[in-house]
Amino acid sequence: MKHPLKQHIEEIIKLTDEEFKFILSHFETIKKRKHQYLLQKGEIADKEYWIVKGCLKSYFFEESGKEHILQFGMENWWITDYESFVKQSKSKINIDCIEDCELLYITFENREKLTKEMHKMERFWAKKSKFGRIALQNRILSLLKNSSKERYDLLLEQYPKLFQRVPKKLIASYLGVSRETLSRLNS
Amino acid sequence: MKHPLKQHIEEIIKLTDEEFKFILSHFETIKKRKHQYLLQKGEIADKEYWIVKGCLKSYFFEESGKEHILQFGMENWWITDYESFVKQSKSKINIDCIEDCELLYITFENREKLTKEMHKMERFWAKKSKFGRIALQNRILSLLKNSSKERYDLLLEQYPKLFQRVPKKLIASYLGVSRETLSRLNS
DNA sequence: AAAAATTTGTGCTAAATATCACACGCTGAA
DNA sequence: TTCAGCGTGTGATATTTAGCACAAATTTTT
Numbered sequence: 001m002k003h004p005l006k007q008h009i010e011e012i013i014k015l016t017d018e019e020f021k022f023i024l025s026h027f028e029t030i031k032k033r034k035h036q037y038l039l040q041k042g043e044i045a046d047k048e049y050w051i052v053k054g055c056l057k058s059y060f061f062e063e064s065g066k067e068h069i070l071q072f073g074m075e076n077w078w079i080t081d082y083e084s085f086v087k088q089s090k091s092k093i094n095i096d097c098i099e100d101c102e103l104l105y106i107t108f109e110n111r112e113k114l115t116k117e118m119h120k121m122e123r124f125w126a127k128k129s130k131f132g133r134i135a136l137q138n139r140i141l142s143l144l145k146n147s148s149k150e151r152y153d154l155l156l157e158q159y160p161k162l163f164q165r166v167p168k169k170l171i172a173s174y175l176g177v178s179r180e181t182l183s184r185l186n187s
Numbered sequence: 188m189k190h191p192l193k194q195h196i197e198e199i200i201k202l203t204d205e206e207f208k209f210i211l212s213h214f215e216t217i218k219k220r221k222h223q224y225l226l227q228k229g230e231i232a233d234k235e236y237w238i239v240k241g242c243l244k245s246y247f248f249e250e251s252g253k254e255h256i257l258q259f260g261m262e263n264w265w266i267t268d269y270e271s272f273v274k275q276s277k278s279k280i281n282i283d284c285i286e287d288c289e290l291l292y293i294t295f296e297n298r299e300k301l302t303k304e305m306h307k308m309e310r311f312w313a314k315k316s317k318f319g320r321i322a323l324q325n326r327i328l329s330l331l332k333n334s335s336k337e338r339y340d341l342l343l344e345q346y347p348k349l350f351q352r353v354p355k356k357l358i359a360s361y362l363g364v365s366r367e368t369l370s371r372l373n374s
Numbered sequence: 375a376a377a378a379a380t381t382t383g384t385g386c387t388a389a390a391t392a393t394c395a396c397a398c399g400c401t402g403a404a
Numbered sequence: 405t406t407c408a409g410c411g412t413g414t415g416a417t418a419t420t421t422a423g424c425a426c427a428a429a430t431t432t433t434t
Contacts, residue, residue: 060332068328068332070324082321082324083321083325086317125313129313129320133316136323141247141279144257148391167410169410169411176330177392178393179413180412180413180414181392354382356381364422365421367384367421367422367424368420368421368422370384371421
């Protein structure tokens with residue numbers, strides 16, 4: 001059976017088994033339990049995680065204590081604070097497990113190394129970065145254009161599984177509305 | 188005197204004069220007048236523009252006819268619809284000149300070619316893509332966290348020149364508030 | 375310079391959303 | 405089982421923002 005990470009990378013770039021083995025040798029496996037964190041505000045994100053199993057959130061707190069969710073993470077997604085990871089600067093955000101998680105991670109150093117050693121991976125990450133940018137662009141578009149109700153419906157349509165796995169108050173934080181307003185959107 | 192594009196690229200990657208000459212040979216110059224467009228909804232963005240002089244907006248219309256601004260462009264910035272450019276798909280957005288503009292552009296084909304011919308440029312664009320992503324991330328953060336007034340103040344602080352060059356109603360469209368609300372934010 | 379179009383400010387009203395309060399059901403720990 | 409804590413729905417009210425109307429100021433065009 002094909003390794004799920006190989007399958008994931010091959011959506012962008014074809015790999016021989018040797019190449020994948022080489023890539024995988026730059027990763028480590030880690031398990032985390034619900035409520036544990038991967039990254040806390042103020043730390044430098046020195047790892048990028050690939051989610052084998054589980055569900056996570058990247059988020060931050062407003063001064064008032066209100067929580068805002070930047071990104072959810074589920075199986076086959078990557079998660080880290082890219083600003084902190086790319087610039088190797090202090091992170092503004094936190095990343096927590098919403099469920100028990102199984103993760104693969106690559107350190108900043110290993111990623112730099114792998115990028116240099118293997119041009120295919122440079123191309124893979126470049127493409128991933130481009131697609132990540134497009135996704136963010138579209139989220140901004142949606143925040144500008146769509147009403148709360150519309151954003152709710154779009155998210156439900158795009159990630160129906162998410163609604164079965166995470167509390168609605170987190171969905172509200174992601175959409176940028178209060179939990180009470182979210183609760184009233186369906187009526 | 189150093190070419191401004193060379194100066195711009197060298198903020199990320201050092202170049203010899205020969206290298207820059209080679210890079211520049213992949214670009215063309217174009218002038219556009221105020222109100223002329225670079226890209227219209229439905230077209231495929233086959234060029235990426237570097238702004239030598241002038242001011243532009245990338246934007247789209249809601250069904251209701253409301254205009255939303257995704258990005259402003261000024262001297263030394265790049266502008267295109269990256270979703271359309273990267274995927275070579277039909278664009279959802281328009282790009283117009285707000286002032287008379289002088290631009291350098293590289294076609295999709297030339298950029299692909301240059302990326303392959305010159306590894307330095309692959310690294311340059313990879314880095315630019317990463318930073319672009321970070322900027323979008325921070326805009327989302329700001330849309331979630333900050334009030335209209337705060338977003339206004341932040342923009343004013345970051346791009347004071349913009350306020351002297353573009354009408355306030357466009358600033359409002361960028362911030363995601365109505366022009367009336369923007370007009371009342373200062374009081 | 376005159377005319378036309380655009381931009382901006384502001385009063386008024388309606389709509390959307392936040393906030394506070396409280397009730398109820400579910401879950402996990404003692 | 406019992407109890408505390410969390411998640412969720414919902415009423416009441418306050419706040420924010422949008423939308424419309426219109427006038428004044430500014431810019432652009434002729």
